[in-house]
Amino acid sequence: MTRTPILLPDPSDETLTRPVSGRDQNGNEVQIRVVEERPLTIFLNSQEIVTAMTIGDYPEYLALGFLRNQGMLLADDQVTGVDYDDDLETIVVRTARETSYEEKVKKKTRTSGCAVGTVFGDMMEGLEGLKLPPAELRTSWLYALSKQINTLPSLYLEAGAIHGTVLCEQHTPLVYMEDVGRHNAVDKIAGWLFRHGAPVEDKILYTTGRLTSEMVIKTAQMGIPVLASRSGFTAWGVEIAQQVGLTLIGRLRGQRFVCLSGEERLIYDADITAVAPENRKHRRKSAAHD
Amino acid sequence: MTRTPILLPDPSDETLTRPVSGRDQNGNEVQIRVVEERPLTIFLNSQEIVTAMTIGDYPEYLALGFLRNQGMLLADDQVTGVDYDDDLETIVVRTARETSYEEKVKKKTRTSGCAVGTVFGDMMEGLEGLKLPPAELRTSWLYALSKQINTLPSLYLEAGAIHGTVLCEQHTPLVYMEDVGRHNAVDKIAGWLFRHGAPVEDKILYTTGRLTSEMVIKTAQMGIPVLASRSGFTAWGVEIAQQVGLTLIGRLRGQRFVCLSGEERLIYDADITAVAPENRKHRRKSAAHD
Numbered sequence: 001m002t003r004t005p006i007l008l009p010d011p012s013d014e015t016l017t018r019p020v021s022g023r024d025q026n027g028n029e030v031q032i033r034v035v036e037e038r039p040l041t042i043f044l045n046s047q048e049i050v051t052a053m054t055i056g057d058y059p060e061y062l063a064l065g066f067l068r069n070q071g072m073l074l075a076d077d078q079v080t081g082v083d084y085d086d087d088l089e090t091i092v093v094r095t096a097r098e099t100s101y102e103e104k105v106k107k108k109t110r111t112s113g114c115a116v117g118t119v120f121g122d123m124m125e126g127l128e129g130l131k132l133p134p135a136e137l138r139t140s141w142l143y144a145l146s147k148q149i150n151t152l153p154s155l156y157l158e159a160g161a162i163h164g165t166v167l168c169e170q171h172t173p174l175v176y177m178e179d180v181g182r183h184n185a186v187d188k189i190a191g192w193l194f195r196h197g198a199p200v201e202d203k204i205l206y207t208t209g210r211l212t213s214e215m216v217i218k219t220a221q222m223g224i225p226v227l228a229s230r231s232g233f234t235a236w237g238v239e240i241a242q243q244v245g246l247t248l249i250g251r252l253r254g255q256r257f258v259c260l261s262g263e264e265r266l267i268y269d270a271d272i273t274a275v276a277p278e279n280r281k282h283r284r285k286s287a288a289h290d
Numbered sequence: 291m292t293r294t295p296i297l298l299p300d301p302s303d304e305t306l307t308r309p310v311s312g313r314d315q316n317g318n319e320v321q322i323r324v325v326e327e328r329p330l331t332i333f334l335n336s337q338e339i340v341t342a343m344t345i346g347d348y349p350e351y352l353a354l355g356f357l358r359n360q361g362m363l364l365a366d367d368q369v370t371g372v373d374y375d376d377d378l379e380t381i382v383v384r385t386a387r388e389t390s391y392e393e394k395v396k397k398k399t400r401t402s403g404c405a406v407g408t409v410f411g412d413m414m415e416g417l418e419g420l421k422l423p424p425a426e427l428r429t430s431w432l433y434a435l436s437k438q439i440n441t442l443p444s445l446y447l448e449a450g451a452i453h454g455t456v457l458c459e460q461h462t463p464l465v466y467m468e469d470v471g472r473h474n475a476v477d478k479i480a481g482w483l484f485r486h487g488a489p490v491e492d493k494i495l496y497t498t499g500r501l502t503s504e505m506v507i508k509t510a511q512m513g514i515p516v517l518a519s520r521s522g523f524t525a526w527g528v529e530i531a532q533q534v535g536l537t538l539i540g541r542l543r544g545q546r547f548v549c550l551s552g553e554e555r556l557i558y559d560a561d562i563t564a565v566a567p568e569n570r571k572h573r574r575k576s577a578a579h580d
Contacts, residue, residue, distance in 0.1 A: 018525040021550075022548050022551070022553065023553045023556065025547050025562060026562070027558050030548060032550075034524060034527075034528060035523075035525065036525045037502060037503055037525060037527070038526070053502070053503065161500040161502075161524055180500070180524055211451070212327060212343070212451075213327055232324065232325075233310070233322075233325075234324060234327040234451055234470055235324045236326070236327040236343075237324075238324060257314065258322060259312050259313045259314075260322075260324075263313045268315075270315075
């Protein structure tokens with residue numbers, strides 16, 4: 001059954017970017033659109049947890065997903081309310097369960113993620129004994145996803161300076177979230193999954209930016225068995241992927257990729273000669289604005 | 291007086307990367323080098339502040355710079371000792387002044403920086419009334435720096451998945467720091483400046499990654515009047531730059547750039563026709579590994 005995309009970026013949403021004037025290399029006046037970056041303070045019940053800098057399109061998914069990925073909101077938690085105050089730039093997630101995460105909130109880890117993400121508590125907590133389920137990963141899907149994600153209209157293509165994370169199924173991008181912070185983008189996916197209760201064992205997570213330990217941990221915690229990126233790896237990211245049995249695909253560009261973990265899921269069904277070498281026009285951080 | 295580089299990346303340092311085996315798109319075994327990512331727990335006197343994920347090349351500069359950029363180490367603080375324990379992966383910075391930052395440590399902000407950076411306390415604190423000094427910025431310097439930084443041997447060109455921040459003077463890269471986290475890279479620069487007491491009013495900070503609010507704030511706090519990147523901007527980054535009078539140059543690629551703040555420092559002395567259009571070979575996240 002072929003899925004169709006559920007949620008894609010809306011670059012025409014004018015609240016997400018702002019026109020700014022300046023000078024170009026010739027001293028001529030130019031006007032470009034730049035992405036907005038706003039604080040959002042996230043509360044869990046009465047406890048202030050963190051302030052996230054975000055483009056502000058999906059505060060609820062961001063709050064729910066952040067809390068899930070920090071292990072402060074549990075998979076079976078009953079959320080009794082989500083109160084977003086646009087003026088105060090705060091959002092309160094309320095649960096039936098009483099919560100108190102003083103200690104967890106204190107233990108901060110600055111990770112290498114592309115997008116500041118405070119990782120409370122022991123980063124490896126929750127991965128103990130975790131083994132991701134078997135799954136099929138056809139290389140034809142990787143190429144199809146790569147191509148679509150690079151060409152779909154997005155804030156990135158409009159205004160740059162942004163990261164994206166896409167929840168995919170086979171060759172279809174289903175939920176494509178963007179944000180100034182890549183960790184926000186992945187947290188929004190987690191928030192969407194929490195809200196909508198979709199199965200995850202058959203999903204692929206595609207992300208821009210690097211496959212660091214934090215990205216691998218979040219993907220594993222979300223129960224998704226495949227993580228792919230056009231960017232590179234860190235050693236610890238690879239180690240953790242191997243530990244939890246995650247299929248880790250990096251340097252996915254044009255006809256190429258490198259798989260450093262979970263190779264057993266791969267089915268090499270693509271006719272590589274039919275895959276175009278990387279189209280420079282669609283290269284991230286490239287000619288889209290030149 | 292022409293300066294010469296002081297500190298450049300050492301991609302031959304084998305502790306910074308690790309060889310890992312995997313499969314390529316044809317199912318053939320490949321071996322690539324991936325960057326290391328290790329935790330470093332930073333203490334200020336007896337107080338644990340944060341754990342940073344880093345490649346681990348300059349723990350002292352990272353600790354000093356992080357604390358400076360968080361406003362926990364002051365410009366005139368006397369550092370009485372820096373104790374680095376490689377086994378425990380901790381570093382303790384000791385000061386003559388008694389310190390206690392419980393409240394500051396509690397107030398965390400997840401910013402959009404490319405590299406998780408916890409920004410304790412009020413992000414805008416310390417920018418009150420700050421105005422950066424006048425300075426000359428010749429466009430010929432921007433092009434020369436861009437070219438050199440893209441071609442110098444670096445961990446990025448070796449193993450990818452890394453960010454760099456370079457302290458420059460006129461057309462010379464002086465101190466080039468890399469790390470898995472861009473915020474670590476800029477904090478290492480701040481740590482170097484703190485240790486060596488160099489003047490900053492005549493410096494340029496070049497960074498990979500985006501010109502977010504956090505990057506602009508750190509540059510301003512360091513007293514450096516020019517910040518340049520090949521990447522794009524966020525709206526708040528531009529606003530803060532305008533507030534403190536920082537010259538903000540983005541989308542610096544080949545012959546082009548956009549200046550969205552502090553245009554008055556620019557002197558258009560470059561002969562643009564003599565500047566090569568962007569050489570695709572030196573494009574970040576591009577063909578270097580293909």
